[in-house]
Amino acid sequence: MVTDQTTGYVNEVDRRLGDPLRVLELSPTRFMTTMPWGQLARIVPDPRKAENPQALRYLQGEEKKQAETRNEVQRNIKSTKKAENAKAYARYLAEVLQGERDERWATPPFALWVRRRLRIDRVQSPFGPDAITYLPFDVTGVLMDAETQHLAHFLLREDPALYGLTDDAAINAINARLVGVEVYHDIDLVAARQIFHDRNLLGVVPNKNVALASDSSNLATNITLTLLKEVQVAAPSGDGSVPLENVVSVRQRQLKAADTEWMTLSTLRSFVITMIFGKAGFEKTSGPIPDLPEGCTHEAATAEIHAVLTRILDTFGPAFMARNSTVIASPAVFAALGAVAHRVTSWSRSKVEDDALTPDELMNLLAQVKWNRDPKYWEGTAGKQTATGAFSLAGGVKDNGSKTMAALGDPASPRFHWVRYGRPDGT
Numbered sequence: 001m002v003t004d005q006t007t008g009y010v011n012e013v014d015r016r017l018g019d020p021l022r023v024l025e026l027s028p029t030r031f032m033t034t035m036p037w038g039q040l041a042r043i044v045p046d047p048r049k050a051e052n053p054q055a056l057r058y059l060q061g062e063e064k065k066q067a068e069t070r071n072e073v074q075r076n077i078k079s080t081k082k083a084e085n086a087k088a089y090a091r092y093l094a095e096v097l098q099g100e101r102d103e104r105w106a107t108p109p110f111a112l113w114v115r116r117r118l119r120i121d122r123v124q125s126p127f128g129p130d131a132i133t134y135l136p137f138d139v140t141g142v143l144m145d146a147e148t149q150h151l152a153h154f155l156l157r158e159d160p161a162l163y164g165l166t167d168d169a170a171i172n173a174i175n176a177r178l179v180g181v182e183v184y185h186d187i188d189l190v191a192a193r194q195i196f197h198d199r200n201l202l203g204v205v206p207n208k209n210v211a212l213a214s215d216s217s218n219l220a221t222n223i224t225l226t227l228l229k230e231v232q233v234a235a236p237s238g239d240g241s242v243p244l245e246n247v248v249s250v251r252q253r254q255l256k257a258a259d260t261e262w263m264t265l266s267t268l269r270s271f272v273i274t275m276i277f278g279k280a281g282f283e284k285t286s287g288p289i290p291d292l293p294e295g296c297t298h299e300a301a302t303a304e305i306h307a308v309l310t311r312i313l314d315t316f317g318p319a320f321m322a323r324n325s326t327v328i329a330s331p332a333v334f335a336a337l338g339a340v341a342h343r344v345t346s347w348s349r350s351k352v353e354d355d356a357l358t359p360d361e362l363m364n365l366l367a368q369v370k371w372n373r374d375p376k377y378w379e380g381t382a383g384k385q386t387a388t389g390a391f392s393l394a395g396g397v398k399d400n401g402s403k404t405m406a407a408l409g410d411p412a413s414p415r416f417h418w419v420r421y422g423r424p425d426g427t
Contacts, residue, residue, distance in 0.1 A: 018134035038175030066140035089152035094163040097170040109180030111145035117186035145199040220289040224269045262320040274338030282401035295347035319371040326371040336404035368420040
């Protein structure tokens, strides 16, 4: 390697110093770069080794020091949800490697801490100076962020078939996968732990509604977002019709009394899930929906839910508009409506169980329901009467879904009569 003393630039890279990397300098102690994940795996070993007392006994030198330092910086895997999260991450990466997600994916850069100071050289290029660093061949480091993603790569490499990765080219791409890396060097343990803290604890977690609206790859969310665009409802102004998205809040987790929307995106999505799965959908409303039931396709679900939802919103539109004085748009009641409407679907087992409904029969079944927010009809089903005599919509989908479903759709249930004609005790 030769250095031009007049410019301070080197005219060639010295590979004896380590693996050269072109970097973007952010500060004297940190820079951005890319590298194949397999190269990162040589610098940062499988974090499970650091938590294995038996494995630690046989580590020596830099590798042992790396493991001990890792345990001072990072969270444990065994005592947290990290292991399960890594499995889900591995499935996600498998989908990426097989091209199933097209361009609808993203993985954050790794935050790598290397305790020693790394050398930076500058090389002239047609577009200005390039900064080059060298990763010494014996260098080790610790991840201050994205360790779950790192573990997911190891899981994927160990057993690709377990995560649906069967294509040879995709399997070979695990090590070759180009990843973004933030490299922090020449900082001490205290600084590294602070960065770990800031990266992991200061982030603002989006509320459920925002998270759902963003996840268009989720089947239930995808169908829900389609319905928002395609279903038409009576305009609140009384003048014509508007898309459903005009009366559904996509950003708020809960509606305030002064809000003009009818419901949140989460509430609408719960209806979609229960109409797809029936009663079993109550337990699925808060999680991802990776698969549809047998006999149900994305196209069929979208079309059949569209038809039923349109009729419900058209028939009971005034009750939705008056949501502050009715129960119909509450999460538990609307999800229960979806579960009853499941009996209309072509993939439902209702035909086998002899309780299938046509769309007309469904609407006739619901015609006499009193949607008023009144304990006379809904006490103990969709809520409870407070000490002041007011009625509170207490309980969520999982708490009240089943009994509200019975109230709406099972003539053998006493609640069926309560929500139509009032409780016999008059409360």
